[in-house]
Each structure stands twice: as structure tokens, then as C-alpha cells.
Amino acid sequence: MPVSVANSKRIYEGLRACDVRLVVTLAERWLLPLIRMADEDPEVTLVHVAREEEAIGIATGAYLAGVPVAILMQNHGLLAAINPIVSLAQLYRIPLLMLISYRGQMGEEDPWQTQGGLVTEPVLRALDIPTRVLDPADDIPRRIRDAYTLAHASLAPVAVLLPRDVMWEDH
Template identity: 40%
Template sequence: MDTGIFGENLRQLGYTFYSGVPCSYLKNLINYAINEYDYVAAANEGDAVAIASAAYLGGQKSVVLMQNSGLTNAISPLSSLNYPFRIPLLGFVSLRGEPGVPDEPQHELMGKVTTQMLELMDVEWQYLSRDLEEAQKQLIQADELVAQNRPFFFVVKKGTFDTEPLKKQQNLIHSNEIIRRVYKDNQRPTRHEALAVINSVKDKETVQLATTGKTGRELYEIEDSANNLYMVGSMGCISSFGLGLALSQPDKNIVVIDGDGSLLMRMGSLATNGYYSPGNMIHILLDNNAHESTGGQSTVSHNIDFVNIAASCGYTKSIHAHNLEELEACMHEWKKTKGLTFLYIKISKQSKEQLARPAIKPYEVKERLQRFLQIDSIEIKEVDGS
């Protein structure tokens, strides 16, 4: 089908934000998205889902694109982010390894189980028709489900989209301007103490995103507020979620609170964040060298220089804070000067005993945050049949 007309149909329905990972079956739709709209090239498919999901929460109807081999990478956010938070998105996944169609051996199994995986995750899906008129009808049906806070995926077979040449791209080049490395002993406060400082700097223009586990639970105990989001799964996706929200809400200050175990799981997100470089995002890493939320097992962060890595990925500022006073001062400085900032602090392995869990359900957290952001429900629009 004509890729440009199909893409215009998507625009008429309000879909102008795209994130994904390339696939040859989807290259023409991806080229169209890059040529015409906001497209975020994610390091992996799970990050793409997190980015697109946050953009939707921030008021932009979003599309995620991936090869079916990458659907396995996206299982975590689809099952533990989109499902419990009831965050919808429109997805396109290729059908590499389609039974009866010659393909590479690594695609054989995924070709057999792609649609079964979507069904197991309670994701509605359809094979996308090659006929434009029929595909337009399918888009309207899919959009109706998205409007009900449900993700919908089109499974795309080989040869579905007509050629869409990729226009010349202007690469975004962002380099580190400020780096402050370790130069004295670390205070190693508790996570609770560090979170209390971070929360004290919050204002009505701030959104705080806390990674899964005890980070979100302790922030909830310090102060539960409408501009907090507590990730309950999707380990490693919090900074990608922050990127999507920062890009869709440029007037808000997006504070991402991460942990070493979480960041290690999806370190490719640092490169993506640095490339798109939203100036309204600060990425705070609380490093205790442990998976403390699950019993204190050691991570492999002991020998990693996160500050240098973030700087090399293009974060405008990359700073090692040695104590709570520096942590607070750096946050106040960021609020004045902005710029994508990585703020690192060593914390102890101590945590509060009898730590509560949020009483509010994940989808209620999402809805409350949308009200804080003043995001109205998006009306379903009819597709022009031309």
C-alpha cells in the first residue's frame, strides 16, 4: 500500500510520535515517520515501548515499531508497565519467520509464536491488510481500542508497505559540557535520606519518576503526590520513560530517580537520552552496589564509572555528588540552568524496615498524573478515505 497515504491516515487520527527499532519489513513506515514526525530511535524495543508510553501519558498519541524478534525484549514493559498502568499505544510488529515464507533460521520460532505472545499479554492484534481501504478501516478499529486505554498491535507481513525513501537526516550532536568527578569521600546516606532531599526541591512544575522496588515505595512514604509516578515493574525502563515524558512535556521538569541495578539492565538508554538531550530532564542515580530491594545481592556496578559513561553519551552535565548538601545544591542549580543532567550519588544499603507499598493502584497513579499535567482525553477522529 501507499506508505505516505497510510501515514497521513495515522496523522489524522492524532498519531505523530513514533519510537522504535528498525526492521526491513517496516523500513518504509519507519522512513516515513523519520521524514515527517517526531521519531525516537531507541536502543532496544523495550525502551521504545517505555518512550512511546510516556509520550502518550504526556499527551501525544504514540506509535511503536519493532521486529518480532524484538517483541521478546518488549515483554517486560508491555506486561508490567502498559498492563498495570493501563497505558495504551499503537504498535506495528513485523512477521519475520512467517510459516511457509523462506527466511533466516533465527526467525523461525518467533514467526510461529508472535501472535500467541501478543494474546498471552492480553494485547489485541490484527494482521495489517495490504489493501489501503481495508487498512484504513483497521486503523479506526485500533484507535477505538487505544481510546479505551488498551494497546493494539498490527502484525505486518513482508511487502505490506510501498517504497518510502529516507530523506537526508541531520544528526543531533550533543557533547558533555560539565563533568564533576569524585574528589573526596562519599557520605553514603540512606536511600530515604537522599529521596527526602530530592523531594524537598520539588515544585508544581516538577514530575518525579521513581524506579521499581524500594525507590518508589520510599518516595511514596516520604510524600505521595499527584506529580509522582512509582514504577512497579519494567526494571531498567525508568529513564526511557523519562525521555518520552520530557519530550512530550517540555514545560515540565522531569526528575528521573534510578538505581544501579535498574540502569545496568538497560544501559543503552543513556545513549538515546544523550542523543535527544531534553534540557528539562535530570537523571539521578542512587548507587548502593546492590539489588537491595530483593535481598541485597551485589550488582556489578562497583567498577563502573557511570559519570564518565553518561558524559560520553552526551549528557550536558554529568556530576558526582558526594553528600546530601551537594545533591541538593546540584538540583537547585539544574532548575536554574537546565540541560540534560546525570547526577550520581553513592548511598548505603540500609532501608527502612516494614516499608509500605503504595495503596493507590498503578492506573490511578497514571490518571492522577495526567490530571496534574492537564492532559485531556483524546477524541477519536475519522480517517479520510482518500
């Protein structure tokens, strides 16, 4: 099943409408078209990290320097990044737009992805992180802009979950 380039473009359009200038990511199969778009965009700097915790720190620094930033990661990476989200971003009221590939949902073919899918939304609720699960029928660029706006209005992390129905052509 190929990743949806068309929906990836819609997501990227939303990022550019927010004037995002820095994208921080740990590469993941579902996110590859988005990562490629950021890499090829002369107005955007793409930073690859080895661990998602680093992404939270880099994005925090970018925000403090006045650089509009977004984080691209997998939901398992979100789970790995809980400590810096809580002890840095939430404690110091840092607005973070986190676009998260939502693995482990119905139709997941990789057994190692399933458990993370079960706990992603409950963990986000427990952390009081506003969350939207994108739907293919959504006005995706607008939903990305809405999430970015909320993050900055509330000075807090916001999560946009990118499920299989959005990220894959055939599901």
C-alpha cells in the same frame, strides 16, 4: 524482494489520520519506508531506540504527556519487550498502538526469524493484547485507525501485525 512503499504509505496514512505526533522505533528492514516517512514528516518526531523495551517506556511517557504515539517494531522486538508491556503498559492501563513487522511466516528466507514467527500470535493471545493481522485487501488506514481507537477506548496495548503479504512487493 523490495519492501512495498505503496502499502507503507497506506499504513502511514492511517497513523497520520490518528494524529500521531511521535513514532518510536528500532529500525528493521521491513519498516524502513515507514521510518523514512516519519523522519521526513515535519509534524512528527521520530525517536530511535536501541532496545524495544525503551520504546514501551518512551511511548508511555508520551501518552502521559498527551502526545499521540505509535511504536514500530519487529515481532522479535515485541518478544523482548514483554516485561515493560506487562509491568508498565498493562499494569497502568496505557494505550499503545504497536505496529509490528511479522517475520517468520510462510516465505521467510531468514532462518533466524522463523521461531519468532511461530510464537508471536500465541504470545499476544496469552497477554490478552487485541491483535489484527493486516491483509493487503484491507482498508489499511482504517484498520490502523480502528486499532488506535481500541487502544484508547480500552486503555491497553493493541498490536497490528504487518505480514509479508502487506510489506513486500513480490511474495
